[in-house]
Amino acid sequence: MRGLFGNDWNWIVAGLVSAVLLIGLSFLTHFPFLVSVVIAALVFAGLVFVLAPRQLFEGLDLSSIGGSRVAFARELLAQAQPAADRLAATARTIPDKDMAAKVKNLSDIAADVITRVEAKPESAPAVRRFLTYYLPQAAEVSEGYAALANRRAPSQARLTNVGAVITKLQDAFVHYADSLADSELGTLDVDLRLIQESLKEDIGR
Structure with a gap:
């Protein structure tokens, strides 16, 4: 995914956090599995953007x-x-x-x-x-x-x-x-x- 919304690291970190969150919600807090998947997916998408490195000339016209x-x-x-x-x-x-x-x-x-x-x-x-x-x-x-x-x-x-x-x-x-x-x-x-x-x-x- 390098070059798309950052480098590989933001995708890896987002994936790990989302996986841990999915397991925690499903098995530790007994959230419905489908709800846990939706929450984990939203967290994954958010982290991909938040952790993406700033691009050169970002914000310049x-x-x-x-x-x-x-x-x-x-x-x-x-x-x-x-x-x-x-x-x-x-x-x-x-x-x-x-x-x-x-x-x-x-x-x-x-x-x-x-x-x-x-x-x-x-x-x-x-x-x-x-x-x-x-x-x-x-x-x-x-x-x-x-x-x-x-x-x-x-x-x-x-x-x-x-x-x-x-x-x-x-x-x-x-x-x-x-x-x-x-x-x-x-x-x-x-x-x-x-x-x-x-x-x-x-x-x-």
Whole structure:
């Protein structure tokens, strides 16, 4: 059922809960079997929808955005999300608190960029390199650091080298997050100038 009202997990969970409910109603509370089946079926249908994962661009009016732009953003986000999830998971496995915080910061920035692109698909080209290169590379490097750090006798020299790369990656992440914000504010200066000209014309100020 993958792709129809979510992935397989919402169907599996809904089926298990409904089966348990059917057994409980029929044999423990002695509900009429037919009534129990109807109740279990309604619960199953409800859980399938409730547990279905949110879809990309859900709630957005995509009619004003070109189909190619939406498809491009969808492809980028589909590639980027697993790397962002890996970053978040890796941050929890790093014993050094300072480095764990840095990886967590990378994860937070990645999540913010992904959220912004999802809210405004046409902004995807501005962060294409971030989503397709820096984000997966950051996940790879962070996982490498975690693997080194969790050894019984980790090499401090290697940890220092990998940690330095993670620190530099923070600069790249901030750069792309800010460039995305700048692209969203691209018309602000023009809007302000037009407002000022209108105010000067209308009220002399």
